[in-house]
Every structure is written in structure tokens, then in C-alpha cells.
Amino acid sequence: MKKVVKFGGSSLANAEQFQKVGEIIRSEESRRYVVPSAPGKRFDGDTKVTDMLYACYGAAEAGEDFSGKLQAIKMRFQEIIQGLSLDLSLDREFEQIAADFSAHAGKEYAASRGEFLNGKVMAAYLGYEFVDAAEVIRFDKNGVLEAEKTNRLLEKRLAKCEKAVIPGFYGAEDGGKVRTFSRGGSDVTGSLVAKAIMADLYENWTDVSGFLVTDPRIVENPAVIETITYRELRELSYMGATVLHEEAIFPVRKEGIPINIRNTNHPEDKGTFIVESTCRKPKYTITGIAGKKGFCSINIEKSMMNSEIGFGRKVLQVFEDQGISFEHIPSGIDTLTVYVHQDEFEEKEQQVIAGIHRAVSPDFVEMESDLALIAVVGRGMKSTRGTAGRIFSALAHANVNVKMIDQGSSELNIIIGVENRDFEAAIKAIYDIFVLTQM
């Protein structure tokens, strides 16, 4: 039995957390490949080491004195090393980092040092071999992961290691330039390692007892999802359920390796199993609810739009030309609405509107900002009548005005557009009706 275990920043924030992690790893011989993140927040309002590194490098790039900021980062590691009574010095590594920052080695290099250093600490603590992710995770010149090359490198390197620590979040281009995944990317590293060694299980350890039906910052103590499919998870993580990076499922999914989300602070809890498919019926009609704020809608009206072939393509071409991706395009007979991310759209707003006028001569274009999208996801929805009815009556009772509804043809999810200010109330209302009130 071989397991890859990834520990998030919250699981490695200080020496006490490291000790819990040590106990978890030592309690099972199969936990042979460890992927750590950088130390996260020790308490509410604390700063993650990754964010400290970004800020420190920002100062270096601006030509300011960054020594104080770097010292504060060193102290975070010192606190862990001393708390664990390790005989380990990171002086040489910090000297190198200071020199590289002065030479403006790059923002991604800077951010990667949190995982690099934490990997060194973890390897010393466990007595495992340290494998630098820069050797085995490959990116191309555009910062895109080279999946096959990475798999070959990892396979070859790890075949020689009985037990290893591979830091998360970063890799390098062929020439050695360090690159990172987007935020939360250590989850992706864990998945790549699991695929390369053909793990029996990829355990992803965090600070919640699994994937929860909804965001615990919105609903207090939400129910845990016992089993979720990759497809359901993809919908939820894309729509903001941040517990697992949205790209982390691809490497393991192809190999049928399950992911188990576990809680470092409650290792006795079973957590959530993420699987390719399952005949297990979900406990509730819906599996999960997630959402994001900060969308804009652009509503385009033109009489007889329905008979104008190519209308939709011409409209979307305008967005493409401005480099703006769209989220949803609900349409009626004479209307077409495009949902986009507000931060991407705002600065190009006037060019887009002018472009639409030129492309399709609409009767009318109307925009609305500060909208939120909520995804209600569940493999059980297909076979249950009245799901949509229950959602909308719950929203009506909670006085939430529904702006948009989009049900995918897979019947795996229903997307609902509401105003930003109704976002939390809408999620609570949907959670209550399916989980608390009726099951």
C-alpha cells in the first residue's frame, strides 16, 4: 500500500501542528510520500508565509531594504525548528534567498521558497529524503505544466526513494527558472506525485473534516460530504469551494486514484472520499453548494435576434477580442445575456459595448454589476423531481431576488444568479431546505 499525503498550510503553521502531522505520518507505514505546503495562518488575522514572501520580494523589487521582512520569515521557520528540537540550520538557504531577491530572481521563485524551506524542515523532522520540486515538476516557458514530462521525471526520481518529501506549489522550466502553480497549488503537486507512484490513495490533509456541503464561513458547522464524484467536485471547486485546487483532480482522476480529504486536527474523522463514480446514494438530494461574488451581466436586446444566424458568435467574438472569458450566456427570443467576471470586464467595458454595437447593431444594451453566482450541485438531482422548485421557494422565502437560472443539460448542477448582497442569505436558504429541513 502506497499513499501520498499532502498537508496544507493550516496543518503546518507551527511546531504543534507539525507534531500532529508527524503522528499521522508515523501511524501508517504506507504514508511514504509527503507533500507539504508553506506554513499557513497560526490564528485568525495571521499572515501565511507565502504572502510574507510576496510582500518581501515586492520590497526587494522596489529597491527597498527587505532584510526586516526576510528576518520575520526566518523567524517563522526558526519557531518551528526550535519547537521540534531539530538540529537544522537554514542560514545558508536564507543567505541564498537574500542574494536571489537582490538579483530580482522573480516573484514565482520568491513565493516558492515557503514550500522549499518547509520541505527541508519536514524531511529533517521525518528522516525522509528531500526531493526538490524544481527537479521533477516541469513547466513550459509560458508557465504551463508539462504533465507528461513531469510524470516521467517524478516516476524516475521517486523509484529510487523509499520515503520522500516533495515540496508543493512549484517546479521549474527546463533551464531551471522556478515557476509556481496558482494559489493553493500544492494540491496539484500532491496529485501529480500520486499519479507518478501509482498511489493507492491520495490523502489531502487540511483544517476541516472533509468536503463540506457548503462553505463553513457562510453556514456554521455544515454537514460533511461522505463521498463525492470528481465531476461534482469539479463543479464545486470551480465555483469557489476552495478546499481543493480545481486542477488537482486531473492527474489522479485518469488513474482512478481516490482522494481522501482529512482533518489534521481530527484524524479520527473519516473525511470525504472523492471518486470517479459510485453507486452510493448521496445522503441529501444535493451534494454541495458553492458560489462566487463579483460578476457583471451584459444584456443585449434586438428584435428578431432569433432569426439572425451568427448573432451569438459575433457577440462572443467581441469578448474574445478583448481577452475576456464568459461564464454563462442565458438567452431568450430577442435577448442574450453574457455573464463575465467584473474585475476582468470593468477596465474594458467601453470597448466591449462599442464592439457589440459595431458587431450586431443591437436595439439596446444594459449592464448590471455586483452579481453573484451560486452552483447547487448533485448527482442525485437527476432522479429527484421538484429540486428546482424547492430551491426557488426557499429563495423566495428568504426574500432573495433571482436574477438568472441556468441548468446544465447533465442535470448535475443548477446555477443561480443573485445580487452580491443576497449571496450569503441565498446559500443559507438552500442549505436549510435540503440539509436541515427535509434531507
Ligand SMILES: Nc1ncnc2c1ncn2[C@@H]1O[C@H](COP(=O)(O)OP(=O)(O)O)[C@@H](O)[C@H]1O
Ligand atoms: N465546501 C467546503 N468544504 C470545506 N472547506 C471549505 C469549503 N468551502 C470553502 N472551504 C474552506 O477551505 C478551507 C480549506 O482550504 P485551504 O485554506 O486551502 O486549506 P489548506 O491550508 O489546508 O490547504 C477551509 O478551512 C474552509 O474555510
Ligand SMILES: N[C@@H](CC(=O)OP(=O)(O)O)C(=O)O
Ligand atoms: N502556499 C501556497 C500553496 C498552497 O497550496 O498552500 P495551501 O495548501 O496552504 O492552500 C499558497 O498559499 O497558495
